[in-house]
Amino acid sequence: MIIVKVVLPLPIRKCFKYIMPDLMFPVIGGRIVVPFRSKNIIGIVISICKNIETNQLNLKYVKKLIDNHSLYTSFLLDILIWISRNYHCPIGNLFFSVLPKILYNDYILKDKIFYKWIITKKGEEIDIVDLKRRKKQLYTLLFLKKNSVLNSELKKYNLSKLVLKKLERQGLCKVNVVYESSLNKKTFFQSKKKFF
Template sequence: MIIVKVVLPLPIRSSFNYILPHSMTPIVGSRVLVPFRSKEMVGIIISFKIEKKNINNLNFKFVKHIIDNRPIYTRVLLYTLIWTSKYYYLPIGSLFFLILPKILKNKSINSQEYRTNIYQNNKYQISRRFFINKKILSKIEKVLINESFSSWLISEVTLYVRIKFYLGIIKKILKKKLQILIIVPYIKDVYALFFFFKIIFYYFY
Protein backbone atom coordinates (compact mmCIF):
# COMPACT_ATOMS: atom_id res chain seq x y z
CA MET A 1 0.00 0.00 0.00
CA ILE A 2 1.32 3.45 -0.94
CA ILE A 3 0.84 6.49 1.28
CA VAL A 4 1.32 9.87 -0.43
CA LYS A 5 2.04 13.10 1.38
CA VAL A 6 -0.05 15.90 -0.14
CA VAL A 7 0.03 19.66 0.38
CA LEU A 8 -3.24 21.55 0.04
CA PRO A 9 -3.86 25.27 -0.64
CA LEU A 10 -4.38 26.02 3.04
CA PRO A 11 -2.56 28.53 5.31
CA ILE A 12 -1.00 25.82 7.50
CA ARG A 13 2.54 24.48 7.82
CA SER A 14 1.75 20.80 7.42
CA SER A 15 0.82 18.24 4.77
CA PHE A 16 -1.75 15.45 4.71
CA ASN A 17 -1.45 11.70 4.20
CA TYR A 18 -3.66 9.87 1.72
CA ILE A 19 -3.85 6.29 0.52
CA LEU A 20 -3.12 5.83 -3.17
CA PRO A 21 -5.33 3.20 -4.85
CA HIS A 22 -3.52 0.25 -6.41
CA SER A 23 -4.60 1.37 -9.88
CA MET A 24 -2.62 4.63 -9.57
CA THR A 25 1.12 5.35 -9.75
CA PRO A 26 2.56 8.06 -7.47
CA ILE A 27 4.10 11.01 -9.29
CA VAL A 28 5.97 13.37 -6.98
CA GLY A 29 5.34 16.97 -8.01
CA SER A 30 2.02 16.24 -9.71
CA ARG A 31 -1.48 17.39 -8.80
CA VAL A 32 -4.07 15.10 -7.29
CA LEU A 33 -7.74 15.40 -6.42
CA VAL A 34 -8.37 14.46 -2.79
CA PRO A 35 -11.28 14.64 -0.35
CA PHE A 36 -10.93 17.21 2.42
CA ARG A 37 -13.73 17.46 4.96
CA SER A 38 -16.93 17.77 2.94
CA LYS A 39 -15.39 18.77 -0.41
CA GLU A 40 -12.73 17.84 -2.95
CA MET A 41 -9.51 19.81 -3.32
CA VAL A 42 -6.53 19.91 -5.68
CA GLY A 43 -3.29 19.05 -3.90
CA ILE A 44 0.37 18.40 -4.75
CA ILE A 45 2.20 15.14 -4.02
CA ILE A 46 5.51 15.99 -2.32
CA SER A 47 6.55 12.44 -1.31
CA PHE A 48 5.30 8.90 -0.86
CA LYS A 49 6.13 5.75 1.06
CA ILE A 50 5.16 2.08 1.02
CA GLU A 51 3.25 1.16 4.15
CA LYS A 52 2.97 -2.47 5.25
CA LYS A 53 0.52 -1.86 8.09
CA ASN A 54 -3.09 -2.97 7.90
CA ILE A 55 -5.14 -0.40 6.01
CA ASN A 56 -7.91 -0.67 8.59
CA ASN A 57 -5.57 0.76 11.24
CA LEU A 58 -4.98 3.93 9.24
CA ASN A 59 -7.47 6.74 9.36
CA PHE A 60 -6.52 8.02 5.91
CA LYS A 61 -8.75 8.82 2.97
CA PHE A 62 -8.12 7.70 -0.60
CA VAL A 63 -6.82 9.83 -3.47
CA LYS A 64 -9.65 10.37 -5.93
CA HIS A 65 -7.67 11.09 -9.06
CA ILE A 66 -4.14 11.90 -10.30
CA ILE A 67 -4.56 14.90 -12.59
CA ASP A 68 -1.11 15.02 -14.23
CA ASN A 69 0.81 12.25 -15.96
CA ARG A 70 4.09 14.08 -15.30
CA PRO A 71 5.37 16.39 -12.52
CA ILE A 72 4.55 20.09 -12.77
CA TYR A 73 7.17 20.83 -10.11
CA THR A 74 10.75 19.77 -10.84
CA ARG A 75 12.70 18.05 -8.08
CA VAL A 76 14.88 21.14 -7.56
CA LEU A 77 11.84 23.44 -7.32
CA LEU A 78 10.07 20.98 -5.03
CA TYR A 79 12.96 20.84 -2.58
CA THR A 80 13.45 24.62 -2.80
CA LEU A 81 9.83 25.27 -1.83
CA ILE A 82 9.98 22.77 1.04
CA TRP A 83 13.21 24.34 2.32
CA THR A 84 11.74 27.85 1.99
CA SER A 85 8.67 26.81 3.95
CA LYS A 86 10.76 25.40 6.79
CA TYR A 87 13.35 28.18 6.88
CA TYR A 88 10.88 31.07 6.79
CA TYR A 89 8.05 29.28 8.65
CA LEU A 90 5.70 29.76 5.73
CA PRO A 91 2.53 27.69 5.13
CA ILE A 92 3.74 25.04 2.73
CA GLY A 93 0.38 24.73 0.94
CA SER A 94 0.07 28.46 0.35
CA LEU A 95 3.65 28.57 -0.94
CA PHE A 96 3.17 25.74 -3.45
CA PHE A 97 -0.04 27.19 -4.84
CA LEU A 98 1.20 30.77 -4.85
CA ILE A 99 3.50 30.05 -7.80
CA LEU A 100 1.01 27.82 -9.58
CA PRO A 101 -0.77 29.45 -12.57
CA LYS A 102 -4.47 29.95 -11.87
CA ILE A 103 -5.49 27.69 -14.72
CA LEU A 104 -3.64 24.75 -13.11
CA LYS A 105 -5.63 25.21 -9.91
CA ASN A 106 -8.55 23.90 -11.94
CA LYS A 107 -8.90 20.13 -11.56
CA SER A 108 -10.21 19.76 -15.15
CA ILE A 109 -6.98 21.01 -16.77
CA ASN A 110 -3.95 18.74 -16.91
CA SER A 111 -0.39 19.98 -17.32
CA GLN A 112 -0.02 18.62 -20.86
CA GLU A 113 -3.08 20.55 -22.07
CA TYR A 114 -1.73 23.65 -20.34
CA ARG A 115 1.69 23.41 -22.03
CA THR A 116 0.15 22.70 -25.44
CA ASN A 117 -2.27 25.59 -25.07
CA ILE A 118 0.51 28.05 -24.26
CA TYR A 119 2.87 26.95 -27.02
CA GLN A 120 0.24 26.72 -29.76
CA ASN A 121 -1.46 30.02 -28.97
CA ASN A 122 1.67 31.92 -27.87
CA LYS A 123 -0.22 33.42 -24.93
CA TYR A 124 2.80 34.39 -22.92
CA GLN A 125 4.22 36.94 -25.30
CA ILE A 126 5.45 40.48 -24.86
CA SER A 127 2.93 42.77 -26.51
CA ARG A 128 4.84 46.05 -26.22
CA ARG A 129 8.35 46.97 -27.16
CA PHE A 130 10.66 48.42 -24.58
CA PHE A 131 14.15 49.81 -24.93
CA ILE A 132 17.13 48.07 -23.31
CA ASN A 133 20.50 49.78 -23.56
CA LYS A 134 23.70 47.94 -24.50
CA LYS A 135 24.93 47.83 -20.89
CA ILE A 136 21.87 45.93 -19.66
CA LEU A 137 21.82 43.74 -22.78
CA SER A 138 25.46 42.78 -22.17
CA LYS A 139 24.64 41.73 -18.59
CA ILE A 140 21.69 39.65 -19.79
CA GLU A 141 23.88 37.79 -22.28
CA LYS A 142 26.43 37.02 -19.55
CA VAL A 143 23.70 35.59 -17.32
CA LEU A 144 22.12 33.44 -20.04
CA ILE A 145 25.38 32.10 -21.47
CA ASN A 146 25.78 29.78 -18.46
CA GLU A 147 24.10 26.38 -18.85
CA SER A 148 24.57 25.47 -15.19
CA PHE A 149 23.30 27.11 -12.02
CA SER A 150 24.88 30.43 -11.07
CA SER A 151 23.91 33.37 -8.90
CA TRP A 152 24.12 37.04 -9.84
CA LEU A 153 23.96 40.25 -7.85
CA ILE A 154 22.11 43.07 -9.59
CA SER A 155 23.61 46.32 -8.35
CA GLU A 156 21.48 48.73 -10.34
CA VAL A 157 20.34 51.67 -8.22
CA THR A 158 16.83 52.29 -9.51
CA LEU A 159 13.95 49.81 -9.51
CA TYR A 160 13.02 50.83 -13.06
CA VAL A 161 16.41 49.73 -14.41
CA ARG A 162 16.20 46.45 -12.50
CA ILE A 163 12.75 45.77 -13.93
CA LYS A 164 13.99 46.38 -17.47
CA PHE A 165 16.76 43.89 -16.71
CA TYR A 166 14.17 41.32 -15.52
CA LEU A 167 11.99 41.90 -18.59
CA GLY A 168 14.96 41.43 -20.89
CA ILE A 169 15.74 38.04 -19.34
CA ILE A 170 12.09 36.98 -19.36
CA LYS A 171 11.77 37.85 -23.04
CA LYS A 172 14.73 35.64 -24.00
CA ILE A 173 13.59 32.78 -21.74
CA LEU A 174 10.08 32.79 -23.23
CA LYS A 175 11.50 32.71 -26.76
CA LYS A 176 13.18 29.43 -25.81
CA LYS A 177 9.79 28.14 -24.55
CA LEU A 178 11.19 27.76 -21.05
CA GLN A 179 9.84 28.82 -17.67
CA ILE A 180 11.25 31.35 -15.26
CA LEU A 181 10.64 31.86 -11.53
CA ILE A 182 11.28 35.32 -10.10
CA ILE A 183 11.92 35.60 -6.37
CA VAL A 184 11.70 39.21 -5.23
CA PRO A 185 13.30 40.15 -1.87
CA TYR A 186 11.14 43.20 -1.14
CA ILE A 187 7.35 43.26 -1.14
CA LYS A 188 7.29 46.76 -2.63
CA ASP A 189 9.17 45.44 -5.67
CA VAL A 190 6.50 42.77 -6.21
CA TYR A 191 3.75 45.34 -6.78
CA ALA A 192 5.96 47.29 -9.14
CA LEU A 193 6.74 44.14 -11.14
CA PHE A 194 3.04 43.27 -11.38
CA PHE A 195 2.33 46.76 -12.69
CA PHE A 196 4.91 46.48 -15.48
CA PHE A 197 4.00 42.88 -16.31
CA LYS A 198 0.36 43.79 -16.87
CA ILE A 199 1.47 46.53 -19.26
CA ILE A 200 4.08 44.51 -21.14
CA PHE A 201 2.33 41.13 -21.31
CA TYR A 202 -1.08 40.82 -22.89
CA TYR A 203 -1.77 37.48 -21.18
CA PHE A 204 -1.08 37.67 -17.48
CA TYR A 205 -2.60 35.71 -14.62
Protein backbone atom coordinates (compact mmCIF):
# COMPACT_ATOMS: atom_id res chain seq x y z
CA MET A 1 0.00 0.00 0.00
CA ILE A 2 1.44 3.36 -1.05
CA ILE A 3 0.77 6.58 0.84
CA VAL A 4 1.27 9.85 -1.01
CA LYS A 5 1.61 13.43 0.19
CA VAL A 6 -0.66 15.67 -1.85
CA VAL A 7 -0.77 19.44 -2.25
CA LEU A 8 -4.24 20.93 -2.77
CA PRO A 9 -5.04 24.34 -4.34
CA LEU A 10 -5.97 25.86 -0.99
CA PRO A 11 -4.29 28.62 1.05
CA ILE A 12 -3.04 26.08 3.62
CA ARG A 13 0.61 25.55 4.57
CA LYS A 14 0.45 21.77 4.87
CA CYS A 15 0.20 18.65 2.73
CA PHE A 16 -2.41 15.93 3.01
CA LYS A 17 -1.81 12.18 2.98
CA TYR A 18 -3.90 9.77 0.91
CA ILE A 19 -3.73 6.05 0.17
CA MET A 20 -3.16 4.97 -3.43
CA PRO A 21 -5.12 1.88 -4.57
CA ASP A 22 -2.98 -1.09 -5.63
CA LEU A 23 -3.54 -0.63 -9.37
CA MET A 24 -2.50 3.05 -9.44
CA PHE A 25 1.14 4.07 -9.65
CA PRO A 26 1.71 7.69 -8.59
CA VAL A 27 4.18 10.07 -10.18
CA ILE A 28 5.82 12.84 -8.15
CA GLY A 29 4.63 16.09 -9.70
CA GLY A 30 1.58 14.46 -11.33
CA ARG A 31 -2.05 15.40 -10.76
CA ILE A 32 -4.53 13.14 -8.98
CA VAL A 33 -8.17 13.48 -7.90
CA VAL A 34 -8.73 13.22 -4.14
CA PRO A 35 -11.74 13.64 -1.84
CA PHE A 36 -11.56 16.76 0.32
CA ARG A 37 -14.49 17.53 2.59
CA SER A 38 -17.59 17.06 0.44
CA LYS A 39 -16.06 17.44 -3.02
CA ASN A 40 -13.37 15.94 -5.20
CA ILE A 41 -10.39 18.18 -5.92
CA ILE A 42 -7.36 17.85 -8.14
CA GLY A 43 -4.13 17.71 -6.16
CA ILE A 44 -0.44 17.31 -6.97
CA VAL A 45 1.72 14.52 -5.55
CA ILE A 46 4.88 15.93 -3.97
CA SER A 47 6.26 12.83 -2.23
CA ILE A 48 5.65 9.13 -1.66
CA CYS A 49 5.79 7.58 1.83
CA LYS A 50 6.43 3.82 1.92
CA ASN A 51 7.24 2.82 5.52
CA ILE A 52 4.18 3.91 7.47
CA GLU A 53 1.83 1.68 9.45
CA THR A 54 -1.59 2.20 7.93
CA ASN A 55 -3.49 0.55 10.80
CA GLN A 56 -3.21 3.64 12.99
CA LEU A 57 -4.00 6.18 10.28
CA ASN A 58 -7.46 7.16 9.09
CA LEU A 59 -6.72 8.09 5.47
CA LYS A 60 -8.94 8.37 2.42
CA TYR A 61 -8.27 6.73 -0.93
CA VAL A 62 -7.25 8.53 -4.11
CA LYS A 63 -10.13 8.62 -6.61
CA LYS A 64 -8.33 8.96 -9.93
CA LEU A 65 -4.87 9.32 -11.42
CA ILE A 66 -4.75 12.05 -14.09
CA ASP A 67 -1.11 12.32 -15.18
CA ASN A 68 1.31 9.52 -16.04
CA HIS A 69 4.32 11.84 -16.05
CA SER A 70 5.42 14.75 -13.90
CA LEU A 71 4.29 18.28 -14.75
CA TYR A 72 7.34 19.71 -12.96
CA THR A 73 11.06 19.09 -13.36
CA SER A 74 12.94 17.92 -10.26
CA PHE A 75 14.72 21.30 -10.12
CA LEU A 76 11.40 23.18 -10.16
CA LEU A 77 9.95 20.89 -7.47
CA ASP A 78 12.90 21.59 -5.19
CA ILE A 79 12.63 25.35 -5.76
CA LEU A 80 8.89 25.41 -5.05
CA ILE A 81 9.31 23.47 -1.81
CA TRP A 82 12.20 25.76 -0.80
CA ILE A 83 10.11 28.89 -1.52
CA SER A 84 7.18 27.58 0.53
CA ARG A 85 9.47 26.88 3.51
CA ASN A 86 11.56 30.05 3.46
CA TYR A 87 8.97 32.62 2.39
CA HIS A 88 6.01 31.14 4.32
CA CYS A 89 3.91 30.93 1.19
CA PRO A 90 1.02 28.42 1.13
CA ILE A 91 2.39 25.43 -0.75
CA GLY A 92 -0.89 24.65 -2.55
CA ASN A 93 -1.24 28.12 -4.04
CA LEU A 94 2.42 28.08 -5.02
CA PHE A 95 2.28 24.75 -6.87
CA PHE A 96 -0.88 25.64 -8.76
CA SER A 97 0.23 29.16 -9.66
CA VAL A 98 3.17 27.72 -11.63
CA LEU A 99 0.87 25.53 -13.74
CA PRO A 100 -0.57 26.79 -17.03
CA LYS A 101 -4.05 28.27 -16.74
CA ILE A 102 -5.56 25.35 -18.63
CA LEU A 103 -4.54 22.94 -15.87
CA TYR A 104 -5.20 25.31 -12.99
CA ASN A 105 -8.63 26.80 -13.76
CA ASP A 106 -10.64 23.59 -13.73
CA TYR A 107 -9.42 22.01 -10.53
CA ILE A 108 -12.84 21.18 -9.01
CA LEU A 109 -14.53 17.98 -10.11
CA LYS A 110 -18.29 18.05 -10.48
CA ASP A 111 -20.23 14.92 -9.60
CA LYS A 112 -23.38 14.19 -11.51
CA ILE A 113 -25.79 12.01 -9.57
CA PHE A 114 -28.58 10.20 -11.38
CA TYR A 115 -31.40 8.36 -9.64
CA LYS A 116 -32.73 5.51 -11.75
CA TRP A 117 -36.05 3.88 -10.81
CA ILE A 118 -36.38 0.20 -11.74
CA ILE A 119 -38.94 -2.50 -11.01
CA THR A 120 -38.17 -5.38 -8.63
CA LYS A 121 -39.05 -9.06 -9.04
CA LYS A 122 -41.93 -8.60 -6.63
CA GLY A 123 -43.21 -5.74 -8.79
CA GLU A 124 -43.05 -7.88 -11.95
CA GLU A 125 -44.92 -10.76 -10.32
CA ILE A 126 -47.68 -8.72 -8.63
CA ASP A 127 -51.23 -9.17 -9.84
CA ILE A 128 -52.57 -6.01 -11.47
CA VAL A 129 -56.02 -6.56 -9.94
CA ASP A 130 -54.58 -5.65 -6.52
CA LEU A 131 -53.72 -2.15 -7.78
CA LYS A 132 -56.96 -1.50 -9.71
CA ARG A 133 -58.20 1.08 -7.20
CA ARG A 134 -54.86 2.89 -7.08
CA LYS A 135 -54.65 4.18 -10.65
CA LYS A 136 -51.46 6.25 -10.29
CA GLN A 137 -49.55 3.34 -8.76
CA LEU A 138 -50.89 1.01 -11.47
CA TYR A 139 -49.82 3.41 -14.25
CA THR A 140 -46.37 3.85 -12.70
CA LEU A 141 -45.87 0.11 -12.24
CA LEU A 142 -46.95 -0.65 -15.81
CA PHE A 143 -44.53 2.00 -17.06
CA LEU A 144 -41.67 0.54 -14.99
CA LYS A 145 -42.40 -2.94 -16.42
CA LYS A 146 -41.62 -1.59 -19.89
CA ASN A 147 -38.50 0.45 -19.04
CA SER A 148 -36.68 2.13 -16.17
CA VAL A 149 -36.85 5.89 -15.66
CA LEU A 150 -34.43 8.53 -14.42
CA ASN A 151 -35.44 11.04 -11.77
CA SER A 152 -34.99 13.87 -14.27
CA GLU A 153 -37.48 12.24 -16.68
CA LEU A 154 -40.39 11.91 -14.23
CA LYS A 155 -42.16 15.05 -15.43
CA LYS A 156 -41.75 14.02 -19.06
CA TYR A 157 -43.64 10.74 -18.51
CA ASN A 158 -46.16 12.22 -16.05
CA LEU A 159 -44.87 10.18 -13.10
CA SER A 160 -44.86 11.24 -9.47
CA LYS A 161 -41.95 10.86 -7.07
CA LEU A 162 -44.41 10.37 -4.20
CA VAL A 163 -46.04 7.42 -5.96
CA LEU A 164 -42.63 5.90 -6.71
CA LYS A 165 -41.67 6.18 -3.04
CA LYS A 166 -44.92 4.44 -2.01
CA LEU A 167 -44.15 1.64 -4.46
CA GLU A 168 -40.62 1.46 -3.06
CA ARG A 169 -41.93 1.05 0.49
CA GLN A 170 -44.08 -1.84 -0.73
CA GLY A 171 -41.02 -3.42 -2.35
CA LEU A 172 -42.39 -3.14 -5.91
CA CYS A 173 -39.66 -0.85 -7.25
CA LYS A 174 -36.28 0.43 -6.14
CA VAL A 175 -33.98 3.33 -6.87
CA ASN A 176 -30.38 2.95 -8.04
CA VAL A 177 -27.92 5.79 -7.56
CA VAL A 178 -25.55 6.28 -10.50
CA TYR A 179 -22.51 8.55 -10.10
CA GLU A 180 -20.77 10.10 -13.05
CA SER A 181 -17.86 12.37 -12.33
CA SER A 182 -16.44 14.63 -14.96
CA LEU A 183 -13.94 17.43 -14.98
CA ASN A 184 -14.96 20.85 -16.20
CA LYS A 185 -12.81 20.99 -19.28
CA LYS A 186 -12.98 23.89 -21.68
CA THR A 187 -13.01 23.16 -25.35
CA PHE A 188 -10.57 25.13 -27.41
CA PHE A 189 -10.98 26.14 -31.01
CA GLN A 190 -8.57 24.82 -33.56
CA SER A 191 -7.05 27.51 -35.65
CA LYS A 192 -5.12 27.11 -38.86
CA LYS A 193 -3.00 30.18 -38.23
CA LYS A 194 0.55 29.70 -37.15
CA PHE A 195 1.47 31.89 -34.23
CA PHE A 196 5.20 31.26 -34.33
